[in-house]
Amino acid sequence: MIAGRSGISMTAVALLAMVLALIARPVEAQVLRGNWVDEAEKRIRDNRMVNVRFVVLPTDGKLAPNAAVKVALKRHLFDVGVIWPQRGAPVDDARSGRPVYRVLHATSLESLTAWAVTHPTLDGDAEQRKRIDDAITWARQRGWTVRWGPLLHADPGRLPGWVSGADKAAIPALIDEHVTDTLKAHGGSVTQFDLLSGGADHRFFDEQFGDAFLRRLMESAKATAPDAQLALRYDDALLGARMSAMRQRVVAREEQLVPIEALAVDGSLRGFATPNAINEITKWFARASR
Numbered sequence: 001m002i003a004g005r006s007g008i009s010m011t012a013v014a015l016l017a018m019v020l021a022l023i024a025r026p027v028e029a030q031v032l033r034g035n036w037v038d039e040a041e042k043r044i045r046d047n048r049m050v051n052v053r054f055v056v057l058p059t060d061g062k063l064a065p066n067a068a069v070k071v072a073l074k075r076h077l078f079d080v081g082v083i084w085p086q087r088g089a090p091v092d093d094a095r096s097g098r099p100v101y102r103v104l105h106a107t108s109l110e111s112l113t114a115w116a117v118t119h120p121t122l123d124g125d126a127e128q129r130k131r132i133d134d135a136i137t138w139a140r141q142r143g144w145t146v147r148w149g150p151l152l153h154a155d156p157g158r159l160p161g162w163v164s165g166a167d168k169a170a171i172p173a174l175i176d177e178h179v180t181d182t183l184k185a186h187g188g189s190v191t192q193f194d195l196l197s198g199g200a201d202h203r204f205f206d207e208q209f210g211d212a213f214l215r216r217l218m219e220s221a222k223a224t225a226p227d228a229q230l231a232l233r234y235d236d237a238l239l240g241a242r243m244s245a246m247r248q249r250v251v252a253r254e255e256q257l258v259p260i261e262a263l264a265v266d267g268s269l270r271g272f273a274t275p276n277a278i279n280e281i282t283k284w285f286a287r288a289s290r
Contacts (some may be wrong), residue, residue, distance in 0.1 A: 036275035073103070079145045081106025084135050107139055109190075110149025116160035119178050136189050146190045147264075150197035150233055151179050156204040172209055179217060180224050187225025194233035194264050195221060199253075200245045211256045218259050231262040238267030238281060247284075263288070 056067035082090045084107050091101045112132050117125055139146045152175065153159075166174055183193070195218060196205070205213050221230055232253065237246040246265065253260055 034275060036279060075105045075143075076103065079106035080104055081108065081145065083108045084111055086111055089135075089138055105143065106145040106147070107135070108147040108149055109135055110147070110194075113149050115151060115153070115178065116162075118182060119160065119162055136186065140189055145192075148182075148186065148190045148193040150194040151182060152196045152205070154196060154198035154202035154204050154206075156202065158198070159204075168208065172213065175205075176217065176220060179221050183221055183225035183228065187228045190228060192229040192231055192262070192264070193221075193225075195230045197233035197235065199232060200234050200237060200242070200249050214253070215256055215258045222259065222261075229261050231264040232258075232260055233264040233266070235266045236268070237265050238269070239277060242267075243281070243284075 052071075054067075054069045056064040056069065058064050081104055084090060090107055091104060095101050109132060112128065112135060117128050118132070136146055156164075163171055163174060179195070187193075196214060218230060232250070234242075234246040234249070237243050246263075250260070250263065
């Protein structure tokens with residue numbers, strides 16, 4: 001899920017199903033009842049429903065009374081998609097027209113684009129690079145939105161060798177080169193990049209290079225790829241203490257004048273989730289997107 005943040009120029013986007021697991025298993029239908037259900041239905045009617053009038057003109061230019069019109073949803077305004085699989089494509093042509101699969105129109109390449117693999121100044125894995133290019137081509141041919149995933153991770157335990165083995169003074173230039181070269185190569189075909197992930201739990205870049213490091217990197221990245229959206233990624237941050245930690249970090253980034261464009265928030269709902277908790281989540285993202 002992605003949302004904007006108040007007080008900053010942001011785009012409110014919802015990749016609502018990047019965590020969607022398309023697993024075939026039998027389920028029983030449920031009928032949800034309660035005030036929160038009625039309120040949700042009212043918001044749908046107010047914000048997502050409108051009367052439409054169709055005027056049918058045949059080739060002779062005369063109105064065709066009582067003409068039969070078929071309307072089909074092609075895609076949602078918000079993105080609905082899946083993470084790109086390690087093998088194959090998200091949807092094969094044989095299943096693309098089925099009810100569940102036909103609404104998909106977005107994919108995240110995070111399973112293919114680990115920064116240890118995609119550092120442009122290293123030889124890397126040529127086969128993996130080809131898989132990334134092929135995935136982007138596949139998605140673009142079908143009009144799908146493409147996300148790159150994290151460009152950097154704040155966890156010092158996840159630093160690739162070309163960072164952990166470098167002199168501290170050389171690391172900022174290496175990071176900038178990695179981000180700049182990646183955005184030059186793919187910023188025109190990939191819609192969104194997570195500039196930094198893991199920032200709710202780790203402070204590696206802040207501790208080593210100061211608060212201004214991320215601000216300068218974000219500004220440089222935006223200048224390199226002005227049409228791509230740059231997000232800060234927070235994992236498992238939809239509920240409870242994790243979401244509180246994310247909010248605190250977002251406020252801190254604002255105080256550091258980091259020009260945040262979007263938040264990419266990952267999370268799984270396990271067990272029973274109360275309607276009030278879900279409502280609070282959606283209200284916070286609604287406020288953040290203004």
